[in-house]
Amino acid sequence: MQTDRDFTAALVRRAxxxxxxxxxVTVDAPVNGLRNREQRAGTALRAGMEAVNLQGMRTPPPPSPETLLFGTPLLAAAPTWTDLAWLRGLTRLPILLKGITEPADAARTIEAGMDGIIVSNHGGRTLDGVRATVELLPEIVETADGAVPVLMDGGIRRGNDILRAIALGATAVLVGRPYVHALAAAGAPGVAHVLRLLRAELELAMTLTGCATIADIDRAVLVRGA
Structure with missing residues (x-):
């Protein structure tokens, strides 16, 4: 959700x-975290590149030099549960909230009429020290209790990771970094190749743990260390 709500509504209609x-809807990052490696690298869009889906969006005025975050237009426009209710009334499309890390927020997501939960810590790049999503997943799944799908984001690098997430109750997983690296290295065929690798690794892991179908995957395939 963008600070320009009229633009957000238009973006929904375009979708x-x-x-x-x-x-x-990403709900865990109203502002970016301190990404010092990006700062040192001077990361910026190259000439001729722009966020084309955000063309025409009004941006909030810059804050005064005396302020950091609190009291700035950017933070004042950060979406709240009220804004999510507005979005829910705007479209019939299913809405999933990405960035849920607490059972209480999972319960409120369901109460708000949302259609899915994505357990995510934003790749650990927004708030340093947040627990890994694979640790957070079971308690969120327990809270949801089948009311909505629960997906997991973060740390998916091999098919075994997918198996573990499903065993802990995830309906599905999101894959980010492997796709980005593959896209940079080989374009669309690279992404297709990564997808094929992940599927092959998952099917191999399922075979070696005695799971003929996705529905057969449960916690019996996991071994917890002391």
Whole structure:
């Protein structure tokens, strides 16, 4: 959700018209964390590159030099549960909230009429020290109790990681960094290759743990250390 709510509404309509089947709202990062490696690298879009989906969006005025975050237009416009209710009334598309890390927020997500939960810590790049999503997943799954799908984001590098997440109750997983690296190295064919590798590794892990179908995967395939 952008600070310009009229633009956000237009973006939703564009997504509907383009045939998208769901909306994912990132709720754990109203502002970026301190990404010092990015700062040192001077990361910026190259000439001729721009965020094309955000063209025409009004941006909040810059804060005064005396302020940091609190009291700035950016933080004042950060979405709240009220804004999510507004979004829910704006579209019939399923809405999934990404960035849920607490059971209480999972329960409120369901109460708010959302259609899915994505357990995510933003790759650990927003708030340093947040627990790994694979640790957070079981308690969120328990809270949801089958009311909505629970997906997991973060740390998915091999098919075995997918097996573990499903065993802990995830409906599905999201894959980020492997796709980005593959796209940079080989374009669209690279992403397709990574997807094939992940599927092959998952099917191999399922075979070696005696799981003929996804539904057969449960905690019996896991061994917890002392």
């Amino acid at each position: 509907e018209q383009a045939g998208y089947r769901a909306l994912v």
